[in-house]
Amino acid sequence: MRRWLIALFVYLVAKRKRQPVFDEHGRIVEPKPPSPRAELLVVALLGAAAALAFAFVVVYATNANTQLFGLTLGGSLACLCAASVVTAKKLLPDEEDEEEYSAPAHPEEVEEIERLLDESGQTITRSRLLKLAAGGAGAALGAALVVPAFSVGPVLDTDRLFRTPWRSGRRLVDAQGRPIRVDEITERSFVTAFPEGADHKLIGSPVVVVRVPVKELDLPPGREDWAPDGRVAYSKICTHAGCAVSLYRSPNFAPQSPKRALVCPCHYSTFDVARGADVIFGPAGRPLPQLPLRVDDEGHLVAGGDFSEGVGPSWWGARQR
Amino acid sequence: MTAAALLAALVLAAPAPASEGRALYEEGCVECHGLSREGVDGIGPSLQNVSQGTVDFYLSTGRMPLDKPGNQPLRRKPIYPPEQIAALVAYLGSDEPIPHPDPARGDVARGFKLYTEWCAGCHQVVARGGAMPRALIPPLLEATPTQIAEAVRSGPWAMPRFDAEQLDDRQLNDVIRYILYARDPDDRGGWSLGNVGPIPEGMVAWLLAGIALVLVARVIGKRLER
Numbered sequence A: 001m002r003r004w005l006i007a008l009f010v011y012l013v014a015k016r017k018r019q020p021v022f023d024e025h026g027r028i029v030e031p032k033p034p035s036p037r038a039e040l041l042v043v044a045l046l047g048a049a050a051a052l053a054f055a056f057v058v059v060y061a062t063n064a065n066t067q068l069f070g071l072t073l074g075g076s077l078a079c080l081c082a083a084s085v086v087t088a089k090k091l092l093p094d095e096e097d098e099e100e101y102s103a104p105a106h107p108e109e110v111e112e113i114e115r116l117l118d119e120s121g122q123t124i125t126r127s128r129l130l131k132l133a134a135g136g137a138g139a140a141l142g143a144a145l146v147v148p149a150f151s152v153g154p155v156l157d158t159d160r161l162f163r164t165p166w167r168s169g170r171r172l173v174d175a176q177g178r179p180i181r182v183d184e185i186t187e188r189s190f191v192t193a194f195p196e197g198a199d200h201k202l203i204g205s206p207v208v209v210v211r212v213p214v215k216e217l218d219l220p221p222g223r224e225d226w227a228p229d230g231r232v233a234y235s236k237i238c239t240h241a242g243c244a245v246s247l248y249r250s251p252n253f254a255p256q257s258p259k260r261a262l263v264c265p266c267h268y269s270t271f272d273v274a275r276g277a278d279v280i281f282g283p284a285g286r287p288l289p290q291l292p293l294r295v296d297d298e299g300h301l302v303a304g305g306d307f308s309e310g311v312g313p314s315w316w317g318a319r320q321r
Numbered sequence B: 001m002t003a004a005a006l007l008a009a010l011v012l013a014a015p016a017p018a019s020e021g022r023a024l025y026e027e028g029c030v031e032c033h034g035l036s037r038e039g040v041d042g043i044g045p046s047l048q049n050v051s052q053g054t055v056d057f058y059l060s061t062g063r064m065p066l067d068k069p070g071n072q073p074l075r076r077k078p079i080y081p082p083e084q085i086a087a088l089v090a091y092l093g094s095d096e097p098i099p100h101p102d103p104a105r106g107d108v109a110r111g112f113k114l115y116t117e118w119c120a121g122c123h124q125v126v127a128r129g130g131a132m133p134r135a136l137i138p139p140l141l142e143a144t145p146t147q148i149a150e151a152v153r154s155g156p157w158a159m160p161r162f163d164a165e166q167l168d169d170r171q172l173n174d175v176i177r178y179i180l181y182a183r184d185p186d187d188r189g190g191w192s193l194g195n196v197g198p199i200p201e202g203m204v205a206w207l208l209a210g211i212a213l214v215l216v217a218r219v220i221g222k223r224l225e226r
Helices: A002-014 A036-061 A066-091 A107-123 A127-152 A158-162 B002-013 B017-028 B052-060 B082-092 B108-118 B145-154 B169-183 B198-225
Strands: A191-195 A207-211 A231-235 A247-249 A261-263 A270-272 A278-281 A293-295 A301-303 B130-132 B135-137
Touching: A002 A127, A036 A066, A036 A127, A066 A127, A231 A293, A231 A301, B017 B082, B052 B082, B052 B145, B108 B169, B145 B169
Parallel strands: none
Antiparallel strands: A191 A207, A207 A231, A247 A261, A261 A270, A270 A278, A293 A301, B130 B135
16 A cells, blocks of 8 residues: 555656746747756745644644644744745746737637746746645645644544543542541532542542532432532533633622622633522533532541533533433 | 710720720611621621621721622721721620731742632632622732731631631631732733733733734835835
8 A cells, every 4th residue: 555655656746747848939928047946945845834734733632732733833834935935936937917908719819828827837847746745735734724623522432521530439539639528518618629539630520519508409309318418519610611610609698698609710600509500690501510429437528429410511412311 | 965975975985995896886887787786687697706807807998887788898998997996806706816827937839829729710810809790809909918817717798718627827828928929920021911811911912913914014015016
């Protein structure tokens, strides 16, 4: 297969390598000496554009930093620009011909224009190589522009979007790994917790734990034993755009202060913690996934199972479970 | 008339802070918090069993008394002079004393981490405050270290409270040290733009880039004319 590809490449490059024909008499466009060096420069620049665009694909796939993304993609575009500039300045004739408009169907003039076009390109000796280089640069750049679309998420295997580190009996720990005791969660506190022993950076890891007075609690059916003494845990990742839900309204005088709610700082989606994190304001389309809580024999908070639904910004299959 | 004058003279003559606090309370606070501090249904919360720090916070930042119940208490010039605030604290506050943080013993780097974890979600990493639905988040530019500690321990208005289990006194010193630093940070770029984050910085960048593009286009146009 590879040998066939190489053979095809060599064939395409070498096929019909014409000797330039310079018809010295009767020319319209001033003859311009061919400049193989400029052609090589253009090929080199197009090659560099292709290489940099390809480098972008590689860098993007290996999760390198954003400076490298900018450097490679920007460099590729800059090389393409430079190639265009060199082509325009050095390879194409810069003669400006003014011709009067005439009625169509004058065969001599049509022929003249055809010859004009034909002769304009005659100074280029390696048009095939140039076309190939331009095609390569275009293809690599196209790939560089398409590749980031894969970051939008998995297309076929969406099952892994439902996988989280939470299991029944797994303890809740704080950012330093210290287990959280149930009595630490009071009605005015706001605690971020993670699954013990799991990677805190997984999208399914962080939860917020707050306490709601039991008489205010109105969870969806089937979650009656998910909130020991009013302690509820919800995924900290907003279901709208995946920001960390880091604001908590905790009224110290319910009749006058705003209602108890979790708020996402990005677009102000507001979730009612007493009613299963129902959306009461903002662009989020579904509630925050709830994590069932239990208390173990030592008085620590543990998970009673996995989340009520898929964690993170919504996707087409988010409600399929 | 004479009885009232006598009473006033008595109140003024008696420097005992608790009784002075009681008089001030009955004059300025009963309407919303009730005669025996039990609160008024739907208007003002009970003040039985509030910490001294809570009382000092609301009064020393001018958040109380409130013009209209239901308004969010916001920082303004305190209504009461310091000695009257002390009297009200002595009268209203529980045994829990006013916190005395010592930011000089705090560590900026540790404070930055803790602040990012606990406070920056609402108050912004630059301590300039912000907003959420139905509540303003105050900036921390004028709060004294004591007031910051009081707010952390009591959770005013819609702010959660953080007790010593979550944030001990040493960590609180770190956090306050960081807040003091964030008021006047080292501006490595040289132009702080109010330290309110990436949006004004981005707008300035777009503006400058736009001007540069227009200038380049103009130069190219001039050259073509020749």
